[in-house]
Amino acid sequence: MNAPAQPINTGALEAFVGYNARRASLVVMGALDVPLAPLNLTPVTFSLLSLVADNPGITARQLCGSLGILPPNIVALLAGLVERGLITRLPHTSDKRAQSLHPTDAGAALRRQAQAVVQGSDNSSTAALSSAERTVLLTLLQKIYKTRDNTQNVGEMVA
Amino acid sequence: MNAPAQPINTGALEAFVGYNARRASLVVMGALDVPLAPLNLTPVTFSLLSLVADNPGITARQLCGSLGILPPNIVALLAGLVERGLITRLPHTSDKRAQSLHPTDAGAALRRQAQAVVQGSDNSSTAALSSAERTVLLTLLQKIYKTRDNTQNVGEMVA
DNA sequence: TATTGTTATACTCTATAACTATA
């Protein structure tokens, strides 16, 4: 009448993609915090810096749409990157409401450094996979979240 | 000097397993909230109910270990399930500190109902995948989070 | 009338410290 034999049966949950994707993402993303800490970056600020570096002139709204961040929550994040001299805000030529974001030299340099760190951590966290398996995994995961024709999905237009 | 051409280049981030796993999990897990709401369940409480149903006599500690929940945070969740008459706490025979958790008839019934709902939502969220692809995906994701020999991982012993 | 960036704020999730009763 007590605890289960020894190993806990999680078979039912393991049949769901959602459960597995979440647990895997927590492992891989969680492992990122330690190696990114010396660079004073988090997974989110690294993503922001990367997108600005790869898309100079991008706006805050576009960053929100790309990363699933709500506008009010990106303000402090971008302000922090600006204050640290990693990105700059330039006036948008065609829309005076918006600001175009650009990486500074320091920002571009830090991004290159962080890119290597993240790549290494990502590989190490998924060391149980072969190179071919990792490629397949990326493809399958992208099929899921790039499908925006998921009928009757209302809740996660932002997520 | 403004916004990028049109499509935003997210290629660098898409090369990381962590980024893709997180975005996919947000889509699949986020889609769960709506269909589970009528049953007064969330992804977490559904997982708890499932594990108790499949492992009668399991303890709170074991649930924490299986789902990556910290002990202080599981208290209110279990109390809610007990109050709703879905699970019961019985005295643990061999350890008077612990409680063995069991599903009630109502809990088992609700779990069966929810299981079908979650299965349907999970399938619908991953409709872009073939059955074979879904199976491969589950295998690859499990390889990641079931690998506890990830050298020098300190941060996510709980996650 | 709609959208960008923003403030203020609330709500949820996650994390740490410390206590009790047992082991």
Added chain:
DNA sequence: TATAGTTATAGAGTATAACAATA
């Protein structure tokens, strides 16, 4: 001395409402 369950609380993440400037 360590562990199961618990309380209290702090912090991070995520959410809505509303505003000024501009479209």
